[in-house]
Amino acid sequence: MEHSFAEEVKKKTMTRILTITLALIFALDPSNLAIGALAQDDAKEKLDYAMIGRIKEEGLNRSQVMNHISWLSDVYGPRLTGSPTIKQASDWAQKRFKEWGLVNVHEEGWPFGKGWSLERFSANMIEPQVSPLIGYPKSWTPGTPGVVTAEVVYAPISSEADFDKYRGKLQGKIVLAQPMREVNVLEGRVVLRMTDEDIKETQTTPIPARTGGARGESEFRRGSQMQSKINAFLLAEGVAAVFDRGADNVMSAGGSDMTWRTQRTDGGTIFVQSGGPRDQNAGKVPPQVTLAVEHYNRMVRILEKNVPVKVELNIQAKFHDEAGKNGFNLIAEIPGTDLADEVVMIGAHFDSHHSGTGATDNAAGSAAMMEAMRILKAVGVKPRRTIRVGLWGGEEEGLLGSRAYVKEHFADPAGMRLKPEHAKLAAYFNIDNGTGRIRGVWMQGNLAAKRIFEQWIEPLKDLGVDLLGPRSVTSTDHLSFDAVGLPGFQFIQERLEYNSRTHHSNMDTVDHVQREDMVQMATVAAVFAYNAATRDEKLPRKALPAPTKPNERIE
């Protein structure tokens, strides 16, 4: 269609007048304050460079972080939720917090179920040859009635159809219940420091292969239901114990945060978790031990030659019946000043699995956050907002501690009715990916916060903090905050041996903790806490999520 020049000018003028009028109406309407908030998010951050400098100086030159880790891991590890040692670790940490001058130091309890601890374990093959076995009982499984000597049978069970095959044949036997697993030469990466390729990967958001993850969820459920049926069958058959050789040794680096793959190491490293319920049915499973794959396979190969195998086994395990709230979170604070009723939280899970000492998972995160608080007190910060550290229990059993805390203080994701404290939380920062240094922050899809963190990481680039990854990551405690619309963030860390060697394994020991990385981690966490506690506004939030269905998992 043809337009005359005059018509064109008239049209453009009308459009301009309309635009200006709309803009005026919009600006005068107080319900459009969000526009002001957007401008604020884009504004230049007023960083306190003098204080950031002092935090870095204290954190890098007088770090105590390795001392915290050694106490939490060597002395009080492992710290299984509901066990006596996590309580001892908490008592130790509370003493340190008080010494450093933190206030409001206390535990907040929540119901967990029965605790479990291991008192003794030994396993020796005694026929056809004598050989000590490398292994570890699964948590929440019962012990043996003293030292038992039993014949070993190979009876891999994968479905209910297999039950008939073995019915009546397993009484008093030690059962090798998994098929053999081939041990391959390590060809994948074992120690992971990010390459250029990996760094590029952090800047992308992976598109989920299928919607909602519903299939993965039901597969997971089917798997654990089958395991319960197998346990019930073996218990009814009266087996002496069940041995397995752990999961396959190739895995991705975990959760939604990485597509980088590392190879799990064998060679005496055992990845072992829970083997039974902790409710009123606690202990109603057979004794279960995960063995080093090499020792497991040897017994299978001997049995395949019709040569009998005997094992002498002693497991002494204890269930802790303390009633009520035997899960706890540990809380401590540096009080704020003019905005003291607003809170910045930093945190990490304090609990661990039971076979190592919980050094990289997650004394590392706990010690870094403790040290961040020590640094902040040592340099005499007077933050505007209160800075609060939360060390969570029950993370390994499903983010139980942080979920209980969020429900108690901020909101229940089922129903999403917000408590007054919900309006007061400026941000939550979490560490739970092992001992590797902080490379940046996973933005959890919070694009507005990205503009702020771009400025915060500027004075931390000399420490290697240079990445803001847009994607949402899962599998740890920041999710409890994210689930109720609070700005919860997980730091991006170098993975090192986390997924290949130490995560939930008997080799999660202080020897695998890297000092320089830890010193950096605590210093960076302190700077983030301080910045969040001193800026004019709380950190921007994403839209409030829809309420979850009852019992929906947010792991």
Ligand SMILES: [Zn+2]
């Ligand atoms: Zn962890």
